[in-house]
Amino acid sequence: MNILVTGGAGFIGSHIVDAYIREGHRVVVLDNLSTGKREQVHPDATFYEIDLMAPEVKDIFEKEKIDAINHHAAQISVTQSVADPAFDAEINIVGSLKLLELAATYKVKKFVFASTGGALYGEQDYYPADEAHPTQPISPYGIAKLTVERYLSYYRENFSIHPTILRYSNVYGPRQDPHGEAGVVSIFCKQLLKDQQPVIFGDGEQTRDFVSVFDVVNANLKAVSENCQGTYNVGTGKETSVNTITALLIKASGKTLPPRHNPPRMGEQRRSCIDYGKFNKDHGWQPTQVLDEGLKGTFNFFTDSVR
Ligand SMILES: NC(=O)c1ccc[n+]([C@@H]2O[C@H](COP(=O)([O-])OP(=O)(O)OC[C@H]3O[C@@H](n4cnc5c(N)ncnc54)[C@H](O)[C@@H]3O)[C@@H](O)[C@H]2O)c1
Structure with a gap:
Protein backbone atom coordinates (compact mmCIF):
# COMPACT_ATOMS: atom_id res chain seq x y z
CA MET A 1 0.00 0.00 0.00
CA TYR A 172 6.19 7.57 26.04
CA GLY A 173 9.32 6.16 24.43
CA PRO A 174 12.46 6.95 22.46
CA ARG A 175 12.35 10.20 20.39
CA GLN A 176 9.54 11.65 22.50
CA ASP A 177 9.00 15.37 22.60
CA PRO A 178 8.86 17.18 25.98
CA HIS A 179 5.73 19.11 24.90
CA GLY A 180 3.52 16.08 24.24
CA GLU A 181 0.98 14.48 26.55
CA ALA A 182 3.55 12.24 28.28
CA GLY A 183 6.17 14.99 28.11
CA VAL A 184 6.94 14.47 31.79
CA VAL A 185 8.98 11.36 30.92
CA SER A 186 11.33 13.14 28.55
CA ILE A 187 11.54 16.20 30.84
CA PHE A 188 12.58 14.03 33.82
CA CYS A 189 15.08 12.09 31.66
CA LYS A 190 16.71 15.34 30.58
CA GLN A 191 16.78 16.74 34.13
CA LEU A 192 18.38 13.56 35.48
CA LEU A 193 20.99 13.54 32.70
CA LYS A 194 21.98 17.08 33.70
CA ASP A 195 22.18 15.94 37.37
CA GLN A 196 19.20 18.14 38.20
CA GLN A 197 16.45 17.09 40.62
CA PRO A 198 13.25 16.15 38.74
CA VAL A 199 10.65 18.87 39.37
CA ILE A 200 7.15 17.61 40.21
CA PHE A 201 4.23 20.05 40.12
CA GLY A 202 1.93 19.54 43.11
CA ASP A 203 1.94 16.45 45.32
CA GLY A 204 2.81 14.09 42.44
CA GLU A 205 -0.22 11.90 43.12
CA GLN A 206 -1.86 12.98 39.84
CA THR A 207 -2.14 9.90 37.60
CA ARG A 208 -1.78 9.16 33.90
CA ASP A 209 -2.04 6.07 31.73
CA GLY A 235 -3.86 2.74 26.55
CA THR A 236 -3.05 0.30 29.33
CA GLY A 237 -6.06 0.68 31.64
CA LYS A 238 -3.59 1.34 34.48
CA GLU A 239 -3.07 4.55 36.42
CA THR A 240 0.48 5.51 37.34
CA SER A 241 1.24 8.51 39.50
CA VAL A 242 3.85 11.09 38.60
CA ASN A 243 5.63 10.15 41.85
CA THR A 244 5.93 6.54 40.62
CA ILE A 245 7.18 7.62 37.20
CA THR A 246 9.79 9.79 38.89
CA ALA A 247 10.93 6.97 41.18
CA LEU A 248 11.22 4.54 38.23
CA LEU A 249 13.23 7.02 36.16
CA ILE A 250 15.52 7.85 39.08
CA LYS A 251 16.13 4.09 39.47
CA ALA A 252 16.78 3.72 35.72
CA SER A 253 19.29 6.59 35.86
CA GLY A 254 21.19 5.01 38.79
CA LYS A 255 21.36 8.48 40.41
CA THR A 256 20.44 9.58 43.89
CA LEU A 257 18.59 12.78 43.12
CA PRO A 258 15.37 13.15 45.13
CA PRO A 259 12.54 14.95 43.30
CA ARG A 260 11.63 18.55 44.14
CA HIS A 261 7.99 19.68 44.44
CA ASN A 262 6.79 22.97 42.94
CA PRO A 263 3.27 24.42 43.41
CA PRO A 264 0.57 22.63 41.39
CA ARG A 265 -0.24 23.89 37.91
CA MET A 266 -3.62 25.56 37.42
CA GLY A 267 -6.22 23.44 35.69
CA GLU A 268 -4.09 20.30 35.53
CA GLN A 269 -6.17 17.14 35.18
CA ARG A 270 -6.01 14.99 38.34
CA ARG A 271 -6.49 11.45 37.04
CA SER A 272 -6.61 9.81 33.65
CA CYS A 273 -6.85 6.19 32.56
CA ILE A 274 -8.50 4.51 29.56
CA ASP A 275 -9.96 1.08 28.82
CA TYR A 276 -8.63 -0.78 25.75
CA GLY A 277 -11.15 -3.67 25.97
CA LYS A 278 -12.98 -2.74 22.73
CA PHE A 279 -9.81 -2.70 20.60
CA ASN A 280 -8.77 -5.98 22.21
CA LYS A 281 -12.14 -7.61 21.51
CA ASP A 282 -12.46 -6.37 17.91
CA HIS A 283 -8.84 -6.60 16.74
CA GLY A 284 -6.80 -8.38 19.41
CA TRP A 285 -4.74 -5.33 20.37
CA GLN A 286 -3.25 -5.16 23.84
CA PRO A 287 -0.33 -3.37 25.45
CA THR A 288 2.72 -5.59 25.81
CA GLN A 289 5.47 -3.30 27.12
CA VAL A 290 6.23 -3.35 30.85
CA LEU A 291 6.43 0.20 32.22
CA ASP A 292 9.71 0.05 34.16
CA GLU A 293 11.49 -1.63 31.22
CA GLY A 294 10.00 0.85 28.76
CA LEU A 295 11.11 3.76 30.93
CA LYS A 296 14.60 2.29 31.20
CA GLY A 297 14.75 2.04 27.39
CA THR A 298 13.57 5.64 27.08
CA PHE A 299 16.17 6.86 29.58
CA ASN A 300 18.90 4.97 27.67
CA PHE A 301 17.74 6.60 24.43
CA PHE A 302 18.15 10.08 25.93
CA THR A 303 21.53 9.08 27.40
CA ASP A 304 22.75 7.97 23.95
CA SER A 305 21.36 11.07 22.24
CA VAL A 306 23.37 13.47 24.45
CA ARG A 307 26.64 11.56 23.85
N1 LIG B 1 2.45 12.05 22.67
C1 LIG B 1 1.30 11.71 23.22
O1 LIG B 1 1.26 11.29 24.39
C2 LIG B 1 0.01 11.83 22.42
C3 LIG B 1 -1.20 11.48 23.05
C4 LIG B 1 -2.39 11.59 22.33
C5 LIG B 1 -2.37 12.01 21.01
N2 LIG B 1 -1.18 12.36 20.42
C6 LIG B 1 -1.22 12.81 19.03
O2 LIG B 1 -0.29 12.06 18.26
C7 LIG B 1 0.21 12.87 17.20
C8 LIG B 1 1.73 12.86 17.20
O3 LIG B 1 2.20 13.41 18.41
P1 LIG B 1 3.72 13.32 18.88
O4 LIG B 1 3.71 13.18 20.35
O5 LIG B 1 4.45 12.34 18.04
O6 LIG B 1 4.22 14.79 18.58
P2 LIG B 1 5.39 15.36 17.62
O7 LIG B 1 5.42 16.84 17.83
O8 LIG B 1 6.64 14.61 17.84
O9 LIG B 1 4.82 15.03 16.19
C9 LIG B 1 4.01 15.93 15.44
C10 LIG B 1 4.66 16.08 14.07
O10 LIG B 1 3.82 16.92 13.27
C11 LIG B 1 4.63 17.89 12.60
N3 LIG B 1 3.78 19.06 12.35
C12 LIG B 1 3.25 19.90 13.28
N4 LIG B 1 2.53 20.86 12.67
C13 LIG B 1 2.60 20.61 11.33
C14 LIG B 1 2.06 21.27 10.19
N5 LIG B 1 1.30 22.38 10.29
N6 LIG B 1 2.34 20.76 8.97
C15 LIG B 1 3.11 19.64 8.85
N7 LIG B 1 3.66 18.99 9.89
C16 LIG B 1 3.39 19.47 11.12
C17 LIG B 1 5.79 18.16 13.55
O11 LIG B 1 6.93 18.67 12.91
C18 LIG B 1 6.03 16.77 14.13
O12 LIG B 1 6.95 16.04 13.36
C19 LIG B 1 -0.41 14.24 17.38
O13 LIG B 1 -1.55 14.33 16.56
C20 LIG B 1 -0.80 14.25 18.85
O14 LIG B 1 -1.87 15.15 19.09
C21 LIG B 1 0.00 12.28 21.10
Whole structure:
Protein backbone atom coordinates (compact mmCIF):
# COMPACT_ATOMS: atom_id res chain seq x y z
CA MET A 1 0.00 0.00 0.00
CA ASN A 2 1.09 3.63 -0.52
CA ILE A 3 0.62 5.26 2.88
CA LEU A 4 0.89 8.99 3.57
CA VAL A 5 2.02 9.60 7.16
CA THR A 6 1.61 13.23 8.22
CA GLY A 7 3.88 14.12 11.14
CA GLY A 8 6.14 11.22 10.12
CA ALA A 9 9.25 13.08 11.33
CA GLY A 10 7.83 13.36 14.84
CA PHE A 11 7.95 11.10 17.86
CA ILE A 12 5.05 8.70 17.24
CA GLY A 13 4.82 9.21 13.46
CA SER A 14 8.46 8.30 12.80
CA HIS A 15 8.08 4.98 14.64
CA ILE A 16 4.95 4.24 12.61
CA VAL A 17 6.82 5.00 9.37
CA ASP A 18 9.58 2.56 10.40
CA ALA A 19 6.99 -0.16 11.06
CA TYR A 20 5.03 0.40 7.82
CA ILE A 21 8.28 0.18 5.84
CA ARG A 22 9.25 -2.98 7.73
CA GLU A 23 5.86 -4.44 6.73
CA GLY A 24 6.59 -3.75 3.05
CA HIS A 25 4.43 -0.63 2.53
CA ARG A 26 5.59 2.34 0.50
CA VAL A 27 5.57 5.38 2.78
CA VAL A 28 5.30 9.08 1.96
CA VAL A 29 6.00 11.49 4.83
CA LEU A 30 4.59 15.02 5.06
CA ASP A 31 6.07 17.13 7.84
CA ASN A 32 7.01 20.79 8.29
CA LEU A 33 9.71 19.89 10.86
CA SER A 34 8.26 22.34 13.40
CA THR A 35 8.94 19.77 16.14
CA GLY A 36 9.89 16.75 14.02
CA LYS A 37 13.43 15.93 12.96
CA ARG A 38 14.62 15.08 9.46
CA GLU A 39 17.04 12.45 10.82
CA GLN A 40 14.11 10.56 12.35
CA VAL A 41 12.57 9.95 8.93
CA HIS A 42 13.33 6.48 7.61
CA PRO A 43 15.73 6.72 4.61
CA ASP A 44 13.38 4.60 2.45
CA ALA A 45 10.43 6.95 2.96
CA THR A 46 9.69 9.69 0.41
CA PHE A 47 9.92 12.90 2.41
CA TYR A 48 8.13 16.21 1.76
CA GLU A 49 9.07 19.11 4.02
CA ILE A 50 5.81 21.00 3.74
CA ASP A 51 3.13 22.53 5.94
CA LEU A 52 -0.21 20.77 6.18
CA MET A 53 -1.88 24.06 5.26
CA ALA A 54 0.11 24.58 2.03
CA PRO A 55 -1.87 24.35 -1.25
CA GLU A 56 1.02 22.27 -2.68
CA VAL A 57 -0.04 19.30 -0.49
CA LYS A 58 -2.42 18.60 -3.38
CA ASP A 59 0.61 17.89 -5.62
CA ILE A 60 1.64 15.05 -3.28
CA PHE A 61 -1.73 13.37 -3.85
CA GLU A 62 -1.45 14.02 -7.59
CA LYS A 63 1.97 12.40 -7.76
CA GLU A 64 2.08 9.64 -5.13
CA LYS A 65 -1.17 7.67 -5.66
CA ILE A 66 -1.97 7.51 -1.96
CA ASP A 67 -4.03 4.49 -0.77
CA ALA A 68 -4.20 5.36 2.93
CA ILE A 69 -3.61 8.37 5.17
CA ASN A 70 -2.26 8.20 8.69
CA HIS A 71 -2.68 11.65 10.20
CA HIS A 72 -0.31 12.43 13.06
CA ALA A 73 0.80 16.02 12.24
CA ALA A 74 -0.52 18.37 14.89
CA GLN A 75 0.13 21.18 17.32
CA ILE A 76 0.64 18.82 20.29
CA SER A 77 0.96 21.08 23.31
CA VAL A 78 -2.09 21.43 25.57
CA THR A 79 -0.43 24.50 27.17
CA GLN A 80 0.14 26.11 23.77
CA SER A 81 -3.50 25.43 22.83
CA VAL A 82 -4.60 27.37 25.93
CA ALA A 83 -2.21 30.23 25.12
CA ASP A 84 -3.30 30.43 21.46
CA PRO A 85 -6.53 28.52 20.73
CA ALA A 86 -6.82 30.00 17.23
CA PHE A 87 -3.38 28.69 16.21
CA ASP A 88 -4.25 25.28 17.63
CA ALA A 89 -7.55 25.25 15.73
CA GLU A 90 -5.85 26.33 12.50
CA ILE A 91 -3.48 23.36 12.46
CA ASN A 92 -5.47 20.75 14.33
CA ILE A 93 -8.93 21.49 12.90
CA VAL A 94 -8.48 23.35 9.60
CA GLY A 95 -5.31 21.41 8.67
CA SER A 96 -7.13 18.12 9.28
CA LEU A 97 -10.08 19.32 7.21
CA LYS A 98 -7.84 20.24 4.30
CA LEU A 99 -6.42 16.73 4.41
CA LEU A 100 -9.92 15.21 4.54
CA GLU A 101 -10.97 17.27 1.54
CA LEU A 102 -7.98 15.91 -0.40
CA ALA A 103 -8.84 12.38 0.75
CA ALA A 104 -12.35 12.87 -0.63
CA THR A 105 -11.12 14.39 -3.91
CA TYR A 106 -8.53 11.67 -4.52
CA LYS A 107 -10.82 8.89 -3.25
CA VAL A 108 -8.51 7.76 -0.49
CA LYS A 109 -10.70 5.52 1.64
CA LYS A 110 -8.56 4.70 4.65
CA PHE A 111 -7.94 7.52 7.16
CA VAL A 112 -6.26 6.87 10.53
CA PHE A 113 -6.50 9.75 12.98
CA ALA A 114 -4.35 10.23 16.11
CA SER A 115 -6.80 11.43 18.74
CA THR A 116 -6.44 11.59 22.50
CA GLY A 117 -8.01 9.69 25.35
CA GLY A 118 -6.44 11.82 28.07
CA ALA A 119 -7.62 15.25 26.88
CA LEU A 120 -10.91 14.08 25.34
CA TYR A 121 -12.57 12.49 28.37
CA GLY A 122 -11.43 15.29 30.67
CA GLU A 123 -11.84 14.73 34.42
CA GLN A 124 -13.40 11.27 34.25
CA ASP A 125 -16.69 10.03 35.74
CA TYR A 126 -15.27 6.51 36.07
CA TYR A 127 -11.93 4.70 35.68
CA PRO A 128 -10.79 3.48 33.26
CA ALA A 129 -12.84 5.39 30.66
CA ASP A 130 -14.16 3.32 27.77
CA GLU A 131 -15.08 4.82 24.39
CA ALA A 132 -18.66 5.43 25.59
CA HIS A 133 -17.46 7.72 28.39
CA PRO A 134 -18.77 11.31 27.95
CA THR A 135 -16.35 13.54 26.08
CA GLN A 136 -15.77 16.66 28.14
CA PRO A 137 -12.47 18.21 27.01
CA ILE A 138 -11.29 21.13 29.10
CA SER A 139 -8.60 22.43 26.69
CA PRO A 140 -8.73 23.82 23.15
CA TYR A 141 -6.42 20.92 22.16
CA GLY A 142 -9.00 18.37 23.37
CA ILE A 143 -11.85 20.32 21.77
CA ALA A 144 -10.01 20.35 18.43
CA LYS A 145 -9.41 16.59 18.52
CA LEU A 146 -13.09 15.98 19.30
CA THR A 147 -14.12 18.32 16.48
CA VAL A 148 -12.03 16.38 13.95
CA GLU A 149 -13.58 13.13 15.20
CA ARG A 150 -17.00 14.65 14.40
CA TYR A 151 -15.86 15.75 10.94
CA LEU A 152 -14.62 12.22 10.33
CA SER A 153 -18.18 10.96 10.86
CA TYR A 154 -19.38 13.47 8.27
CA TYR A 155 -16.75 12.32 5.74
CA ARG A 156 -17.54 8.68 6.48
CA GLU A 157 -21.24 9.23 5.76
CA ASN A 158 -20.84 11.44 2.72
CA PHE A 159 -17.58 10.43 1.03
CA SER A 160 -17.13 6.72 1.89
CA ILE A 161 -13.98 7.44 3.86
CA HIS A 162 -13.23 4.66 6.34
CA PRO A 163 -11.90 6.33 9.47
CA THR A 164 -10.07 4.65 12.29
CA ILE A 165 -9.79 6.92 15.29
CA LEU A 166 -7.13 5.97 17.83
CA ARG A 167 -7.53 7.71 21.18
CA TYR A 168 -4.11 7.46 22.78
CA SER A 169 -3.42 7.81 26.46
CA ASN A 170 0.01 9.27 27.38
CA VAL A 171 2.56 7.91 24.95
CA TYR A 172 6.19 7.57 26.04
CA GLY A 173 9.32 6.16 24.43
CA PRO A 174 12.46 6.95 22.46
CA ARG A 175 12.35 10.20 20.39
CA GLN A 176 9.54 11.65 22.50
CA ASP A 177 9.00 15.37 22.60
CA PRO A 178 8.86 17.18 25.98
CA HIS A 179 5.73 19.11 24.90
CA GLY A 180 3.52 16.08 24.24
CA GLU A 181 0.98 14.48 26.55
CA ALA A 182 3.55 12.24 28.28
CA GLY A 183 6.17 14.99 28.11
CA VAL A 184 6.94 14.47 31.79
CA VAL A 185 8.98 11.36 30.92
CA SER A 186 11.33 13.14 28.55
CA ILE A 187 11.54 16.20 30.84
CA PHE A 188 12.58 14.03 33.82
CA CYS A 189 15.08 12.09 31.66
CA LYS A 190 16.71 15.34 30.58
CA GLN A 191 16.78 16.74 34.13
CA LEU A 192 18.38 13.56 35.48
CA LEU A 193 20.99 13.54 32.70
CA LYS A 194 21.98 17.08 33.70
CA ASP A 195 22.18 15.94 37.37
CA GLN A 196 19.20 18.14 38.20
CA GLN A 197 16.45 17.09 40.62
CA PRO A 198 13.25 16.15 38.74
CA VAL A 199 10.65 18.87 39.37
CA ILE A 200 7.15 17.61 40.21
CA PHE A 201 4.23 20.05 40.12
CA GLY A 202 1.93 19.54 43.11
CA ASP A 203 1.94 16.45 45.32
CA GLY A 204 2.81 14.09 42.44
CA GLU A 205 -0.22 11.90 43.12
CA GLN A 206 -1.86 12.98 39.84
CA THR A 207 -2.14 9.90 37.60
CA ARG A 208 -1.78 9.16 33.90
CA ASP A 209 -2.04 6.07 31.73
CA PHE A 210 1.42 5.62 30.19
CA VAL A 211 1.48 3.54 27.01
CA SER A 212 4.64 2.64 25.11
CA VAL A 213 5.13 4.03 21.62
CA PHE A 214 5.87 0.47 20.44
CA ASP A 215 2.38 -0.62 21.50
CA VAL A 216 0.98 2.46 19.75
CA VAL A 217 2.83 1.40 16.59
CA ASN A 218 1.14 -2.02 16.75
CA ALA A 219 -2.21 -0.24 17.03
CA ASN A 220 -1.39 1.68 13.85
CA LEU A 221 -0.45 -1.52 12.01
CA LYS A 222 -3.91 -2.87 12.81
CA ALA A 223 -5.62 0.45 12.10
CA VAL A 224 -4.48 0.64 8.50
CA SER A 225 -6.02 -2.71 7.58
CA GLU A 226 -9.26 -2.68 5.58
CA ASN A 227 -11.46 -4.27 8.25
CA CYS A 228 -10.41 -1.95 11.07
CA GLN A 229 -12.83 0.94 11.35
CA GLY A 230 -14.22 2.84 14.31
CA THR A 231 -13.02 4.54 17.46
CA TYR A 232 -10.61 2.79 19.78
CA ASN A 233 -8.82 3.62 23.01
CA VAL A 234 -5.11 2.84 22.99
CA GLY A 235 -3.86 2.74 26.55
CA THR A 236 -3.05 0.30 29.33
CA GLY A 237 -6.06 0.68 31.64
CA LYS A 238 -3.59 1.34 34.48
CA GLU A 239 -3.07 4.55 36.42
CA THR A 240 0.48 5.51 37.34
CA SER A 241 1.24 8.51 39.50
CA VAL A 242 3.85 11.09 38.60
CA ASN A 243 5.63 10.15 41.85
CA THR A 244 5.93 6.54 40.62
CA ILE A 245 7.18 7.62 37.20
CA THR A 246 9.79 9.79 38.89
CA ALA A 247 10.93 6.97 41.18
CA LEU A 248 11.22 4.54 38.23
CA LEU A 249 13.23 7.02 36.16
CA ILE A 250 15.52 7.85 39.08
CA LYS A 251 16.13 4.09 39.47
CA ALA A 252 16.78 3.72 35.72
CA SER A 253 19.29 6.59 35.86
CA GLY A 254 21.19 5.01 38.79
CA LYS A 255 21.36 8.48 40.41
CA THR A 256 20.44 9.58 43.89
CA LEU A 257 18.59 12.78 43.12
CA PRO A 258 15.37 13.15 45.13
CA PRO A 259 12.54 14.95 43.30
CA ARG A 260 11.63 18.55 44.14
CA HIS A 261 7.99 19.68 44.44
CA ASN A 262 6.79 22.97 42.94
CA PRO A 263 3.27 24.42 43.41
CA PRO A 264 0.57 22.63 41.39
CA ARG A 265 -0.24 23.89 37.91
CA MET A 266 -3.62 25.56 37.42
CA GLY A 267 -6.22 23.44 35.69
CA GLU A 268 -4.09 20.30 35.53
CA GLN A 269 -6.17 17.14 35.18
CA ARG A 270 -6.01 14.99 38.34
CA ARG A 271 -6.49 11.45 37.04
CA SER A 272 -6.61 9.81 33.65
CA CYS A 273 -6.85 6.19 32.56
CA ILE A 274 -8.50 4.51 29.56
CA ASP A 275 -9.96 1.08 28.82
CA TYR A 276 -8.63 -0.78 25.75
CA GLY A 277 -11.15 -3.67 25.97
CA LYS A 278 -12.98 -2.74 22.73
CA PHE A 279 -9.81 -2.70 20.60
CA ASN A 280 -8.77 -5.98 22.21
CA LYS A 281 -12.14 -7.61 21.51
CA ASP A 282 -12.46 -6.37 17.91
CA HIS A 283 -8.84 -6.60 16.74
CA GLY A 284 -6.80 -8.38 19.41
CA TRP A 285 -4.74 -5.33 20.37
CA GLN A 286 -3.25 -5.16 23.84
CA PRO A 287 -0.33 -3.37 25.45
CA THR A 288 2.72 -5.59 25.81
CA GLN A 289 5.47 -3.30 27.12
CA VAL A 290 6.23 -3.35 30.85
CA LEU A 291 6.43 0.20 32.22
CA ASP A 292 9.71 0.05 34.16
CA GLU A 293 11.49 -1.63 31.22
CA GLY A 294 10.00 0.85 28.76
CA LEU A 295 11.11 3.76 30.93
CA LYS A 296 14.60 2.29 31.20
CA GLY A 297 14.75 2.04 27.39
CA THR A 298 13.57 5.64 27.08
CA PHE A 299 16.17 6.86 29.58
CA ASN A 300 18.90 4.97 27.67
CA PHE A 301 17.74 6.60 24.43
CA PHE A 302 18.15 10.08 25.93
CA THR A 303 21.53 9.08 27.40
CA ASP A 304 22.75 7.97 23.95
CA SER A 305 21.36 11.07 22.24
CA VAL A 306 23.37 13.47 24.45
CA ARG A 307 26.64 11.56 23.85
N1 LIG B 1 2.45 12.05 22.67
C1 LIG B 1 1.30 11.71 23.22
O1 LIG B 1 1.26 11.29 24.39
C2 LIG B 1 0.01 11.83 22.42
C3 LIG B 1 -1.20 11.48 23.05
C4 LIG B 1 -2.39 11.59 22.33
C5 LIG B 1 -2.37 12.01 21.01
N2 LIG B 1 -1.18 12.36 20.42
C6 LIG B 1 -1.22 12.81 19.03
O2 LIG B 1 -0.29 12.06 18.26
C7 LIG B 1 0.21 12.87 17.20
C8 LIG B 1 1.73 12.86 17.20
O3 LIG B 1 2.20 13.41 18.41
P1 LIG B 1 3.72 13.32 18.88
O4 LIG B 1 3.71 13.18 20.35
O5 LIG B 1 4.45 12.34 18.04
O6 LIG B 1 4.22 14.79 18.58
P2 LIG B 1 5.39 15.36 17.62
O7 LIG B 1 5.42 16.84 17.83
O8 LIG B 1 6.64 14.61 17.84
O9 LIG B 1 4.82 15.03 16.19
C9 LIG B 1 4.01 15.93 15.44
C10 LIG B 1 4.66 16.08 14.07
O10 LIG B 1 3.82 16.92 13.27
C11 LIG B 1 4.63 17.89 12.60
N3 LIG B 1 3.78 19.06 12.35
C12 LIG B 1 3.25 19.90 13.28
N4 LIG B 1 2.53 20.86 12.67
C13 LIG B 1 2.60 20.61 11.33
C14 LIG B 1 2.06 21.27 10.19
N5 LIG B 1 1.30 22.38 10.29
N6 LIG B 1 2.34 20.76 8.97
C15 LIG B 1 3.11 19.64 8.85
N7 LIG B 1 3.66 18.99 9.89
C16 LIG B 1 3.39 19.47 11.12
C17 LIG B 1 5.79 18.16 13.55
O11 LIG B 1 6.93 18.67 12.91
C18 LIG B 1 6.03 16.77 14.13
O12 LIG B 1 6.95 16.04 13.36
C19 LIG B 1 -0.41 14.24 17.38
O13 LIG B 1 -1.55 14.33 16.56
C20 LIG B 1 -0.80 14.25 18.85
O14 LIG B 1 -1.87 15.15 19.09
C21 LIG B 1 0.00 12.28 21.10
